[in-house]
Amino acid sequence: MSQESPLSEPVIYHGKKFIVLSDWDGTITTQDSNDFVTDTFGMGRSDRVLLNQRIRKGEDNFRDGFRKMIVSINENGKEEGKVTHTFEFCKNAVAENIKVDDTFKGFYEFCEMNDIPVVIVSSGMEPIIRAVLNKYLASLDGIQIISNEVKTYDDGSWDIQYRHPESGFGHDKSKAIAPYRNMDPAPIVFFFGDGVSDLSAARGATCLFVKFKPNGENELMEYCIINKIKHRLFQSFEEAQGVIKLIIFAKTEEERQDIIAREWPEVA
Numbered sequence: 001m002s003q004e005s006p007l008s009e010p011v012i013y014h015g016k017k018f019i020v021l022s023d024w025d026g027t028i029t030t031q032d033s034n035d036f037v038t039d040t041f042g043m044g045r046s047d048r049v050l051l052n053q054r055i056r057k058g059e060d061n062f063r064d065g066f067r068k069m070i071v072s073i074n075e076n077g078k079e080e081g082k083v084t085h086t087f088e089f090c091k092n093a094v095a096e097n098i099k100v101d102d103t104f105k106g107f108y109e110f111c112e113m114n115d116i117p118v119v120i121v122s123s124g125m126e127p128i129i130r131a132v133l134n135k136y137l138a139s140l141d142g143i144q145i146i147s148n149e150v151k152t153y154d155d156g157s158w159d160i161q162y163r164h165p166e167s168g169f170g171h172d173k174s175k176a177i178a179p180y181r182n183m184d185p186a187p188i189v190f191f192f193g194d195g196v197s198d199l200s201a202a203r204g205a206t207c208l209f210v211k212f213k214p215n216g217e218n219e220l221m222e223y224c225i226i227n228k229i230k231h232r233l234f235q236s237f238e239e240a241q242g243v244i245k246l247i248i249f250a251k252t253e254e255e256r257q258d259i260i261a262r263e264w265p266e267v268a
Helices: 033-041 045-056 062-076 089-099 104-113 127-136 174-181 194-200 219-226 237-248 253-263
Strands: 016-022 118-125 144-152 158-161 188-193 207-211 232-234
Touching: 016 158, 016 174, 016 237, 033 062, 033 089, 033 118, 045 062, 045 194, 045 219, 062 158, 062 174, 062 194, 089 127, 104 118, 104 237, 118 127, 127 144, 127 188, 174 188, 174 194, 188 194, 188 237, 194 219, 207 219, 237 253
Parallel strands: 016 118, 016 188, 118 144, 188 207, 207 232
Antiparallel strands: 144 158
């Protein structure tokens, strides 16, 4: 762990047959909170979309790109040199405007009932995630969140404190998957994601669920197609739960692997 980012190490679940790791923004939530804040208070949607496309193509990295978005939020609302788009202001705006997939709570309860840990793995900042959780999913307050943190300053400005500042991802989500893939026996890792912050995790999951976005911002789906990474599209956690149920209740390991092969075919 870098000295610049003294964030606590995540809890590792041992002895589990299955584990769910899920992105937060745009995957559990119906809209990406970072995109919302950048589009509304920062550089605007068109510049943000162009930046995301550069990240997907490898022309920029997520760590530096996200920091550019945060700088634009700080700068765009200055009045007489004073920052008005403070972190608290942005956190409250997110809590008021960002909603959660209404099937996620049932999915979480299904996983809990079947001894499947669920971990949020986010490139956002924990205080913002908690603000939305407290409003919509207060009963899930104990859920583990592996994310970045925030730094605030006396002049009202703020910045992100990356979990892995040495990485171009800022938060390299593959590091959340690696401990499970290295276990013997290794559990089946279900990873849920949607966008450019999930690129590092795409190859590590046993079963990659990619959320399909009707608005056309499907960076993770496009990345998987270009790089021929097996993935399964989903639009709600209720839909994903039906597929996972088939896998965890398979009568034999052969049947389980057949289901995985059918649901996650090779990318042509």
